[in-house]
Amino acid sequence: MSRRPRATEPLTRERVVSAAIEVADDRGYEAVSMRRVAEHLGSGTMSLYRHIADKNELVSAMVDQVTGRYTYPDPEGMDWRERMHAFARTDWRMFLDHPWMLAATASVTPPFGTQSFAAMEWALEALESVGLEPHAAAQVIMTVNNYVQGSVRVVLGEADHDTETDDPGVNWQRRLRDIDLDQFPRLRELVRLPLPQTDRNWFADGLDVILDGVQNHRSTDR
Amino acid sequence: MSRRPRATEPLTRERVVSAAIEVADDRGYEAVSMRRVAEHLGSGTMSLYRHIADKNELVSAMVDQVTGRYTYPDPEGMDWRERMHAFARTDWRMFLDHPWMLAATASVTPPFGTQSFAAMEWALEALESVGLEPHAAAQVIMTVNNYVQGSVRVVLGEADHDTETDDPGVNWQRRLRDIDLDQFPRLRELVRLPLPQTDRNWFADGLDVILDGVQNHRSTDR
DNA sequence: ATCCATTGGGTACACCGTACCCAATGTGGG
DNA sequence: CCCACATTGGGTACGGTGTACCCAATGGAT
Numbered sequence: 001m002s003r004r005p006r007a008t009e010p011l012t013r014e015r016v017v018s019a020a021i022e023v024a025d026d027r028g029y030e031a032v033s034m035r036r037v038a039e040h041l042g043s044g045t046m047s048l049y050r051h052i053a054d055k056n057e058l059v060s061a062m063v064d065q066v067t068g069r070y071t072y073p074d075p076e077g078m079d080w081r082e083r084m085h086a087f088a089r090t091d092w093r094m095f096l097d098h099p100w101m102l103a104a105t106a107s108v109t110p111p112f113g114t115q116s117f118a119a120m121e122w123a124l125e126a127l128e129s130v131g132l133e134p135h136a137a138a139q140v141i142m143t144v145n146n147y148v149q150g151s152v153r154v155v156l157g158e159a160d161h162d163t164e165t166d167d168p169g170v171n172w173q174r175r176l177r178d179i180d181l182d183q184f185p186r187l188r189e190l191v192r193l194p195l196p197q198t199d200r201n202w203f204a205d206g207l208d209v210i211l212d213g214v215q216n217h218r219s220t221d222r
Numbered sequence: 223m224s225r226r227p228r229a230t231e232p233l234t235r236e237r238v239v240s241a242a243i244e245v246a247d248d249r250g251y252e253a254v255s256m257r258r259v260a261e262h263l264g265s266g267t268m269s270l271y272r273h274i275a276d277k278n279e280l281v282s283a284m285v286d287q288v289t290g291r292y293t294y295p296d297p298e299g300m301d302w303r304e305r306m307h308a309f310a311r312t313d314w315r316m317f318l319d320h321p322w323m324l325a326a327t328a329s330v331t332p333p334f335g336t337q338s339f340a341a342m343e344w345a346l347e348a349l350e351s352v353g354l355e356p357h358a359a360a361q362v363i364m365t366v367n368n369y370v371q372g373s374v375r376v377v378l379g380e381a382d383h384d385t386e387t388d389d390p391g392v393n394w395q396r397r398l399r400d401i402d403l404d405q406f407p408r409l410r411e412l413v414r415l416p417l418p419q420t421d422r423n424w425f426a427d428g429l430d431v432i433l434d435g436v437q438n439h440r441s442t443d444r
Numbered sequence: 445a446t447c448c449a450t451t452g453g454g455t456a457c458a459c460c461g462t463a464c465c466c467a468a469t470g471t472g473g474g
Numbered sequence: 475c476c477c478a479c480a481t482t483g484g485g486t487a488c489g490g491t492g493t494a495c496c497c498a499a500t501g502g503a504t
Contacts, residue, residue, distance in 0.1 A: 011452080033491065044453035046493080051451095055492065106328040109379060117406050124408035134412045139428045143365075146372035150364050157331060184339050186346035190356045206361045213435025233483075255460060266484035268462080273482095277461065 011043060013051040017061045021098075024062065029100035032059075056108065063104050064113035070094045072122045081211050083126035087119075088148050088207050095152040102152060130214060140214055147210060151203055233265060235273040239283045243320075246284065251322035254281075278330065285326050286335035292316045294344045303433050305348035309341075310370050310429050317374040324374060352436060362436055369432060373425055 009015070020037045027036070034055065038045040052058045070090050075083050095101050123141045124134070132140065181188040195202075231237070241263045246254050256277065260267040274280045292312050297305050317323050345363045346356070354362065403410040417424075 034493080035491080038453090046454070046495095047452045049493075050453095103328070106325070109375075117403075117409055121406040121409050124412065128408070133418060134408075134415055135417060136427075138412055139424070140431065142372050142376065143369055143428060143432065146368040147365055150368035153331075154364065181339075184343040186350070186356075187339055187343050190346065190360055193356055195357060196355060202361070205358075206365060209362065209435040209439050210365065210432055211435065212438040213431040213433065216434040216438050217431050256462080257460080260484090268464095268485075269483045271462075272484095 011041070011047055011051060013061070014065075015041065016048050016051050017058065017065050020058055021062050021066060024100040024104075025098060029103045032062075032100075059104050060108050060113060063101065063108060064115045066094065066098055066101060067113075067115035067119060072119070075122075075126060078126075080126055080129050081208075081215075084123070084144060084211055085204065085207065087123050087126060088144055088203075091119075091145070091148045092152065092203065095149065096155070099152075099156050102149060102156065105149070127214075132214075132217075136217075140210075143210055144207070147207060151206065233263070233269055233273060235283070236287075237263065238270050238273050239280065239287050242280055243284050243288060246322040246326075247320060251325045254284075254322075281326050282330050282335060285323065285330060286337045288316065288320055288323060289335075289337035289341065294341070297344075297348060300348075302348055302351050303430075303437075306345070306366060306433055307426065307429065309345050309348060310366055310425075313341075313367070313370045314374065314425065317371065318377070321374075321378050324371060324378070327371070349436075354436075354439075358439075362432075365432055366429070369429060373428065 016037065019041045020032055023036055023040055024032050034048055035045045037058075038048055041048075048058075052061070070093070072090055073086050075086075078086065120138075120141065123144075124137055127137045127140060130137070181191065238259065242254055242259045245258055245262055249258070256270055257267045259280075260270055263270075270280075274283070292315070294312055295308050297308075300308065342360075342363065345366075346359055349359045349362060352359070403413065
């Protein structure tokens, strides 16, 4: 078999998308340009368009591929609250691992692709025991998703992936520090206050507020 | 007084920002370029930079100015739940009036400016009677904000400001219609189901789930 | 051996943000 | 009254972007 596979590995949609993800991972989202992705692949810029229609489609595919890399745990033996925590924590980690995903998901209209459907399906199953009407369950999942993304945005605020402290409040406050806060007494109080020590699980606690609402809704229904 | 005010009205930061908002309002967010804003003002492109440092700063200012145009109602006589509904509904209307605000707020790191501080202060006051610790209150406000933006994104999904139906579920479903839903039974069920009639207040009901959680958290605390 | 569909990529265009520098303008001091 | 000057307006140009269009290389089928 003299089938030398070819001088260079042939371009595939997957290879293109992976290269774009690598560029985003180590040069940032705004560094993802067609020329740069091509350069990273050692190919011509226009060749990418053989496997991708648009830059928009490329971004969608990036989101989908990264989403697919994160799988949710086996739900066996978890109650619905634990499952929703696992759901949120997985996405949380995904966004922290790939901060550009925030901007990428925002620039594309959901749902994004097969992988996001799988995520949705997992979450719907997680909520099944709550007995919500399906559209209500979908809305809860949307709310949790938005909560995760909002929390990530706060954490990513300006500590551009430097410190490992999961503590969001600090940046929050630094941002507000030197404004004319005198007209906003409650805001000033908020900034003045250090984070209480009990706040050791900011992200999970905020999620629990939402889940409490879900739980309560169920009980008032029946 | 021969003080002819000048051949043309002098450029101000405010005039520049307003022009940019007008461009965004009727040609879309991606149409907001320096050249286009200048053209809309009848001025030179580079003149804008006398009043604005960056395009980023321009976008921030656009967000701030639009935010300032929407004022929250007098909270007198409203309980905290009514106030939060008023808060959410005001932002909801703002985003629907100016769909580009979704992308604009996403591309700028919060908080945005004076006007957003005023909004935050109003919301903090609205939550005061709940007796939350300030950081928890801030987090609730963040969650509500994210809920509003997420809901707007769903509604704006693809019915690009054509129909007047506030009904989000339809687009939702159209988007999912023709996918390999067989591997995702719960998702397929969700798509198959028409919206129940009781769903006549989708947005407010979803907000109530969150507010139920806030209320419940309070009661478990004491 | 030949044809042809598929894939790779080079060139070119319209548009973008903005660095840089000069022109016009209105103001305060002599 | 006139001049110096600070402020504001804008033209030119540069390096970047996405991508339309077209041709070259490739490799499998006939």
